[in-house]
Amino acid sequence: MHVRAPRIEPARLPYMVLISIAITDDVDEDAAITESMVRRYCDEHPAGDTRIILTRFADGMALLRFYDDAERKPFDLIFLDVEMPGIDGLETARRLRELDTRTVIVFTTKMAQYATIGYDVDAVGYLVKPLEYPGFALKMRKALNIIATRTGTTIAIKSDDHMHFLDSHEIRYVEVTGHNVLYHTDKGVWRDWGSLKATAEQLGGHDFVASSRYCLVNLAWVDAFEADTVIVDGERLAVSRSRKKPLMQALNAYYSRA
Structure with a gap:
C-alpha cells in the first residue's frame, strides 16, 4: 500500500x-x-x-x-x-x-x-x-x-480532458506542422498546439537544437550526422543548409562534455 x-x-x-x-x-x-x-x-x-x-x-x-x-x-x-x-x-x-x-x-x-x-x-x-x-x-x-x-524539464501536454507530463529526455525530436507541435518519443508521438519558437524556448538549455525551421533534435539521441541528414534514434531527418554548422557545433560541444 x-x-x-x-x-x-x-x-x-x-x-x-x-x-x-x-x-x-x-x-x-x-x-x-x-x-x-x-x-x-x-x-x-x-x-x-x-x-x-x-x-x-x-x-x-x-x-x-x-x-x-x-x-x-x-x-x-x-x-x-x-x-x-x-x-x-x-x-x-x-x-x-x-x-x-x-x-x-x-x-x-x-x-x-x-x-x-x-x-x-x-x-x-x-x-x-x-x-x-x-x-x-x-x-x-x-x-x-x-x-x-x-533531469531536464517537463512538458505538460493537454490530451482530451487530462494533462500528460512528458520528460524532455524522453523526446527524440520535435517537429512543427502548422500550429501542431509533435513530440516524438519511443512510446509514440504526442501532439500539442504551439510554435517551434515557443517550444525551443521551453527546451532551451536541455540539449535541443534546430535541424531546420520545423524541427528540433535532442542531441542525446543523435546517432550520426551525414551530409544533409541527421540520424536520431535510427530515424533520418533533413538538415537545412543554414542549420548545418550550428548543429555540428552543438554536437561537438555536447560530446566534448559527455
Whole structure:
C-alpha cells in the first residue's frame, strides 16, 4: 500500500521541473518526520518552477511492486529504511537497481554501524534515526544536485480532458506542422498546439537544437550526422543548409562534455 501526499511548491504549467520522491519506511512516525524534513527543505530552498511529489511506501515489496507497471516513471529520490519486515532496505535496494540504475537512494537507519552500507547499490549515503535536520539538509542538497545533472524539464501536454507530463529526455525530436507541435518519443508521438519558437524556448538549455525551421533534435539521441541528414534514434531527418554548422557545433560541444 502506498499513500500519495500533497505536492510541494506548485508550479506554473507547462514550464517546470517535476521531481518525485519516495519515502519507504514501515514506521509511520519515522516516515512522517522524513516527509516533514523534505517539506521544510523545499520551503527553505525554493527552486523556481519545481514541483515535488511525495509517495509513501510501508515496506520494500510495496516499493518494488510500484515498478511492476512499466508505464510509471521511476522515482528521482528514495529515502529507504534499512530495518523493515519482509525484505530489508538493503535487499530492496539491490532488487531496485536491477530495475532502475538512476534513482538516488538515501538509507535511513537506527543503527550507526551501517555507516558503510550502500556502496554496492550506489547509494549517496545514510541518515541515522532519529533524523536531525542539519544532516538531512546536507544529504537532500547532495541528492538534488545529482538529480539536477540528470533531469531536464517537463512538458505538460493537454490530451482530451487530462494533462500528460512528458520528460524532455524522453523526446527524440520535435517537429512543427502548422500550429501542431509533435513530440516524438519511443512510446509514440504526442501532439500539442504551439510554435517551434515557443517550444525551443521551453527546451532551451536541455540539449535541443534546430535541424531546420520545423524541427528540433535532442542531441542525446543523435546517432550520426551525414551530409544533409541527421540520424536520431535510427530515424533520418533533413538538415537545412543554414542549420548545418550550428548543429555540428552543438554536437561537438555536447560530446566534448559527455
